[in-house]
Amino acid sequence: MSDTTAGLLQVGLLIAALAACYRPLGAYMARVYESEHDTRAERVLYRVMGVDSKADQRWPSYARALLAFSAVSVLSLYAFQRLQAHLPMNLGFPGVAPDQAFNTATSFVSNTNWQSYSGESTMGHLVQMSGLAVQNFVSAAVGMAVAVALIRGFVRSRTDRLGNFWVDLVRSSLRILLPISVVGAITLVALGAVQNFSSGTKVSTLAGESQTITGGPVASQEAIKELGTNGGGFYNANSAHPFENPNPFSNLLEIFLLLLIPVCLTYTFGRMVKDKRQGYALLAAMTVLWGAILAGISILEANHPGTALNLAGASMEGKETRFGVAASSLFATSTTGTSTGAVNSFHDSFTALGGGLTIFNMGLGEVAPGGVGSGLYGMLVLAIVTVFVAGLMVGRTPEYLRKKITPREIKLVSLNILIMPVLALAGTGLAMGLPKPKESILNPGPHGLSEVLYAFMSAGNNNGSAFAGLSVNTGFYNTALGLIMLAVRFVPIVLVLALAGSLARQQPVPATAGTLPTHRTLFVGMLVGVIIVVAGLTFFPALALGPLAEGL
């Protein structure tokens, strides 16, 4: 079988698996969020938490609860790492340094999982499983809660109530993320991933050298790391590590898990707004973008333009033999199109243009198909921009899902779209302008700019992957990237909740002959166009100086 055929079949199997889960999981999630009923265990939990699960919150209360939970999460995770030396199962590691602990806490709470540390030499088992992995669940649940609140904004009318943050958080975590993670973790172990509490096993190799085989509760963390589009590896090598990702089956499973919820949420959306075609339209736009980037990266990596790669005869630097070029390109596309940031191969060593496409994919705002929850609300924001642009063309007040898009909505949406590029590009500029941060660059020439740009695009989109040659465990990068991760996560969340509140208050307008249908191919095309134009115009200059200068 030719490499191309094998690669296409691999993609085909992935799509088939996602298609099989699309309706069942999407419908299940809709039921989870629409249900009035708390399970007995949840009622006990709400009593422990001290919250009233029946309270329907206005958008500011919803936002305040979300921010309080996230603030407490950052502080607790910071303290957890700082106190590591005094905690059990620390493998003898000291407390994490203040700047790195701050960076890691903001990174995991913001669903980024940018890692300036190396797992196997920094984090003990307890911090990994009870600190970092807990945020893998709840930060994803926060994203899902915001997406659901925005859907309610479209569904409800003449109300100022958006639901209950605590209920959305708990249900997302316990009814959706946990059960799928259990299945995922056990499957990963069955495929070879490790799950133990070993502090390392010394073996004498065949050549007579000593080698320490590391252990840890890896599979349980790996499952939610992908499912929650988190991406923070148990080990430094992330999903390239054979204990996290032992073979081509586990590799496809991990790609499947990281795409699963973002894809299926479009069905949840369609069902909740009582027009499934609206969800299909968003999914179509996501799929077009994902497919185009996948084709680009796959073709570039297979043809390996670049001096060193041409000399060697393949783009295999930073790639594992068991995955090869096709499965690595598929993973790279999916991880940068969601907010995952897990990697099974190292993007810094991709072809210049292939690596550039991973940056551009993040620059699209991570909506192809985007992070858990954040992909859907990001796409809905862009859909509103699209109907606005369409409205300008024909001189009509735009509407989306029978809600009017007024100046207030457009202001909220515009701010939302602006914050990421402003911070990502300003951060890159600052790092390149200061003398010290430039010393962190590994690769000379335009590729060095790409490394810095990648870091700020990754933090700026809560992705978490890296051109990992850049040495980022410095005061500057830990602080700057930490602040950016918080800002780009929580400012848009508050804006989206405000948008949801504003939409919920409206009376739906009747659809007329002049209404732009938002489920047709025309709209999907316009949506894709808007996304490409917004990202393209914003990032073309930076990409021209980095990956394009290197690759052309």
Added chain:
Amino acid sequence: MDTRTSPAVQQYLAALRTLLALTAILGLAYPLAMTGIAQAAFPGNADGSFLRRGDKTVGSDLIGQAFTRPVLVNGKPKTDSDGNPVVEPDPMYFQSRPSAAGTGYDPLSTSASNLGPENKALIDATRQRRATAAKLDGVAPSSVPPDALLASGSGLDPHISPAYARVQVPRIARERHLSQARVRTLVNQQIQGRSLGFLGESRVNVLELNLALDELGG
């Protein structure tokens, strides 16, 4: 003075209680239950797929190794300027890919090289590795496959391509006084094809191959 806690403080206390309760479920019960199930159902996998020879553990099936030997000068191990022993490929064994994990295949320091495609360091390393591999195996430089020249993502890649294994057959046969046909048969037995015929790439596990080679003797 009002002694009741303000709504804002209550909000933060609720947030803290929520985090603690969810940590108990997701951060303790979940990983512990998964460990229990994994250890009961798949103990070998869950522990790390260790490979044993006799009663000795020689490594993990999933974690690659360097098959090198110390360079001796007047019977003493040679050291570099940092005091690390200088090593060379052990010609008796099939060689793994280049590794950027520590000094090579160190699971405590997993890493890719992260060198870009135009980086002179990678270009030079590629040229040098091609020359070294060609010399070691006594083959034309053009027949050395890419995975012999480029480091993996984890630095622990347990596999090489079937092409790289085949390139090494004549040298192994010569060093071990075995027929090439015998060694080639061994390599062919060790090739794992693509899963389902299309997932990932075909490969050879170097540690398993070398263990089987030692069984063969020579």
